[in-house]
Amino acid sequence: MFINLKKVLIVDDVEDFRVLLKNWISFRGLEVITAENGREAISILEKERMDLIITDFQMPQMDGLELLEWCRQHEIRVPVIFTSASAMPLDRELIALGDCCATRLEKPLNFLILAAALDAAERHEHHRDCLHQPYKVAVEAEYRLSERGDDA
Template sequence: MTKVLVIEDQEDIRSIIVEMLTAENFYVIDAENGQVGITILQKEIPDLVICDIAMPKMDGYEVVTWSRENPETEAIPFIFLTAKASQNDIRQGIELGADDYLIKPFTRAELLGAITARLEKQEIINRQTQKRINTSYSYLASTIRNDLNNPLNYITSISEKLINEYEFMNREEILKIIKEIYNLSKNCQDRNLNKL
């Protein structure tokens, strides 16, 4: 279930948003100001934040700034709700890290549309990130296999030579091959320890 944090100081507006989102099967947490919102953000990581701008104790700009400066919350989609509709207000919110901006009064469709768009974008980012992680993991696993297989292939080859030809080799040749096997084995072991 998608978890949404609603930070809004006007209780009637906050209640309406909570009811709307609960009816749409969102798990909703609400806060009456930015300070309480940040306390909640420190304890529970929501999938999306809806936040008013003009609030007592701590405004929405401070909340989004705090959110973007913390690794646990920096990527959470953030939607501002506000009666401030000037281009400067919108620009300031976007520059601080807000992903969207709804101007009061807004409709149910506008709110749900903004939430859906932000969550879909976040899902795309998550899929792309997972794809990059998988690609990096595959490359790393392949590199480690190759690093291990190359010396092991050589060890197998010279061991086989020793097994097949030891009767025709003198003591020095046998000792040389054994030392080579030992050194290659030791190098493989050291490499594996360094990768851990």
């Protein structure tokens, strides 16, 4: 039973995946709203408060990282679970994971791991007060240094 989590936004461009996730999460007693891409998600977030966002990284029109950046710019401080079909995180994914409330799950999803991620989001209270920008800046700076080949 969830106390802190009530509403979940699922954002993915693959309809079958959205429906599967919606059914699985709804069965656990949570209200689920879906969006096909980041732009559609923003129109929902402008009207409704969500407690958790589950989003794909790679989508047309607006990807998951752009959605996360928009959320943080608009003071939407909720946990974000990213889903990705790539086995290794892409560079843009690493930047997103620098956000203290973001996590990444590989597709196809292991539903035991998703259940654990939902439980962690339920217990996760610091996201209400944490400052996301310093994490993003630190990760981006580290990435830029590694691109140049600097060790210090």
